[in-house]
Amino acid sequence: MQKPSLTFSVHPSSGVPIYRQLMDQVQALVAGGKLVHGDTLPSVRQMAADLGVNMMTVSKAYAKLEAVGVLERSRGKGMVVGAPRPEGSISQRQEQLRPLADQAVVRGLQLGLKPSQILDVFKASLEENQP
């Protein structure tokens, strides 16, 4: 199933690599449930044309997303959103999340925010990304 109105955008001179901007957007859509198992994404050529970039750049993003388990790809067909496949126990997965959490927390403290104020940011982010 092709989702009609998914629009992506990249900012080539933002410092963040194009392929990564694209990855993040797809990943957020999947994590947030806007894209679910079975949905297809625009072809590399389509997406490349839309964004005005080389198709290999798009391909690279897709490839990395497959490596992470977000997408499944097959030559001649297209890119499809993969089935969610949680690996390991809950606490193991929580452990994996820890470094990112630490990074954010340290940054928050360094901004002079109180723990409760930092927590509020996390809560807000959770609400907005809620599936």
Add this chain to the structure above:
Amino acid sequence: MQKPSLTFSVHPSSGVPIYRQLMDQVQALVAGGKLVHGDTLPSVRQMAADLGVNMMTVSKAYAKLEAVGVLERSRGKGMVVGAPRPEGSISQRQEQLRPLADQAVVRGLQLGLKPSQILDVFKASLEENQP
């Protein structure tokens, strides 16, 4: 004031650049209150010898930390932990934290964790980094 027992460590082949590993450690110590305004850090040569790396690598880490406002440096003297200087309103600073929070949240969702489980990770991280 020199803190006697601060020990740093780097893992050169971890993929994370040495200077960044060092930055993160110092930054975490400052954010967590283990290093406060006025404390001095080991000299670049000292630190370089301890870690077994080039002193320019240490210097680079220190330089970046100064750019971020964590340290103050002056030639001939040494590196000193700067005064905390929160900029902008609370909500402005919370806004700055938002991208990092989003990144962590998306990752958590992608790991198949429930919002409450993600929040638990954040709380745990906050406790451990508490000033």
Add this chain to the structure above:
DNA sequence: TTAACTGTATTGCAGTAGTAATGCAGTCAT
């Protein structure tokens, strides 16, 4: 002043990241 400490600027170099042009290869409707 000088010794012994501080950090810095310059330069070089190897490795990698990011992007792209182009041709190859699988799939499917006709």
Add this chain to the structure above:
DNA sequence: ATGACTGCATTACTACTGCAATACAGTTAA
């Protein structure tokens, strides 16, 4: 079988990153 669509591998080039060797420059106490 063929055309039109899929994604992929190869190659190449640029720019940047990370690290280091070395020489320079400020500070302070004797």
